[in-house]
Amino acid sequence: MALEAVARPGGRYIAVAVVAVPLLFVVGGLAIRYAAFASISAEPGFAAYAQALCRWDCAWYVDISEHGYERFPIPGQSNVGRWGFFPLYPMLVAAIRSVFPLPTILLASITSIACSYAACLVAWPLLEKNMRAYVLYCAFLLSGPFSFHFTTFLTEPLFVLLTSCVFLALKRSSYLTAGLLSALLSATRLVGVLVVFATVIQMFRDYRAKGGSALSFPRWVLGRPDLLVAILISPAGLFAYILFLYLTVGDGFAFLHVQRAFGRVAGNPLAFIWDGLSAVPTTGWLPTAPQWSALAALIGLALSAVLAVRRQYGAALFCACCIILPLITNLASMVRYVVGLAPLTILLTTLLSASKLTFLRLWVSSWAPAISRPSRGSGAILPWSSTPGPHRRAASLGRYTLAAVLAGAEIIILALALNPDVNADYRAYYIDRTTTCLNRDAVGSYTLGQTVSFRSDGAKKAAGMRVCGWSGPVADGTHSLGETSRLRLDIRPLRDGLTATLQMAAVIRPPQITQRVVISVNGVRVHAVTLSGKEPRTVSFVIPPAALAKAKTLDIAFDYLDGIPPSPAASNIYKRSIKLLSFRLDPVEPG
Template structure:
């Protein structure tokens, strides 16, 4: 009887472990099937290579160019002073390294790598979702078979950004600050807003300090007396600093990634004005919202979910997500839908909220899978709101 009592929990843990591994794998397969069906409905050219190329839209082409040719030392001739410097280097470098081992077309290597990163992000999310199986299924479905799954399965930074963001917050959950710092350094080399996650690290350090009874005003002095924590903080922006140094040595402008934004039509302005202008861009025909309206709504929904994180006392994640929305919003609404759905704490929160009841869980799962087809068609067709 004693042996049976021990065996049952072990068998249960093995079943859960198998489920955690196989659930995202199932959505990898279903997502590929749904998106390929969407691709086949609008293209006469068959094959996975043609499918991967069809999903390579908008910024994807820039990352392919960086992976194959690196960064230029001057604006690209014939493209109105546009350069590749606004796109951060870590993910193109990773794809280039894998392509050096497996000499296949860049977009094929990148697509498979993106799927692998998204799959790994699901595994990392399991403890962050408090081991809630319903929420885990919804999160995996959203990333790999959901309405925006093309963002996480083609050559964009979202797959690596979500994976590294999840690694940072898992490390913080376990108070592994050095691991959080290393993940943050990689995150800051993936996208500019990745450097902002260092604030979540400091907030978690403060919360751990207060949990041990430390007085608030003594926190800075206590922190200065912990070299291990200071190292974790100072290495967090290392990826960004390395890129700045590279641009300084090769281009002569360490902040070329900022200065080139004007060539892409991004000029600093009032974020509230941008949101209002987006909401005011009423459709001239039909009742469907316009692309600016979708972008403005995405920003507002993202900020609302960030507020919910704050209410749930996830202050670091709330601040990080809010900053990741507001910073690009200072320039305009471009890519706002992609930026919001690429914030792992927000999508995990959404999965948790939708998994509260069986009815909302099943409805959300069905909606994710069915919307995948239509949104993929819209993405391939170049719908501007999805840029």
């Protein structure tokens, strides 16, 4: 791709420059980042540097590469599974590690740098072989202020590389190649599947350029089995992951449903942007993190509009969707989502590389109406207008068969995903969202008459009793999380009831100054209390024999009617209501 210039006079020197420029920025960027790391770290070495840069989602990808995906229930009594992180890049690193037995993060960092370097080479023809723009692009990707995202174990390096490859294939009207690359892209990140729209738009534009009409475009596509295969194979990576999750977890859409455990809730993108812009700094003038995220989203959408104005409709739609889709939930990771969109950075570096006069000319020409359009009566050769020979007829039949197999497989996988095979606890928490407390098999040991501290000093004993809906313990107790919390402990069969003594404190934030708590035992409501003030309060109540029956475990549920969310847009799984400080059970003496 980038080395095609070798064939032309003087092209050898251009090819050397194309290869050398990103290499220089690889070395320069690495030196800059390592110098910053070494200035504050007492542990030298590239391995320590790579580990220091492993932040945020990086740790998830390391775990996937080393351990794969969990089944359900998730080990460690967690409600956050790795299912939300797509598999292609961790699989690639795991495959390389099987050949080179190096630490995962070290190997992943080298692979990310290699992917980013390759992305620069692929960008050369996309930049119309503009050396000034190419230098800017390489500098941005490999040594710029956002180069961290492209040199550690995040999906951005592979995503940028594959995106660039897809658009290069579309530029050359290599639809099947674009489809295969799109399949890999859809297995890298969820939004990668959206690039299929860019493929269809490019098909439409090429067809119109040959004189075809808009109304006859569907018929043209149906008459081209190679185009059908290119379209249907584009989401193959996503569908393969859906099938994998269905077979291992029972829920093909687990990557979507697990977002609840990360606190992502659907909302108004405009409200999220406004909230981000409104998060002004309390001191100084530098924008806050929410402001940076909101500005990144606005700049990304503005650049997408510029792409549309320049008639790069497929790239514009792809980039806009890649920004709006995550923006529906919140602004988290928005900066890296935007800088990881290759069409936007290619556009930006192209504009920045132009002189003022050139930029004005490009801007005016982009708005100018087309001087001429292809005549609809130009006699374009349509696929059904000529009679194919026997070999072409056989090849066409084979492509139709492959398209039918792809379509059938995707329909079957979609049907499986729409009918998850999961237990009631999974469905209630992840799918139906009727509870904020994911029930698990945790059962703690307990001796009657023993007081268990739910502060930091009693962490080990209390850990076995906590089922869900708790955070901590910390110095002032174990905080409730969500709208329901549960404790479960093993008890010997009792004929009489029990007396429960709990020390609790309300979480208050004016105007909310009270917390109502309903306590149930083994599904039987046994007590209701209203807590007020910040000071701990001792709450005692009797658990009747009817609640105990012949149960071997005691399942205690705390339902909170006045939970306080940390912010108006926050998920209900983050609501705060009480702090539990201690717990005690005593047998009721026979009367």
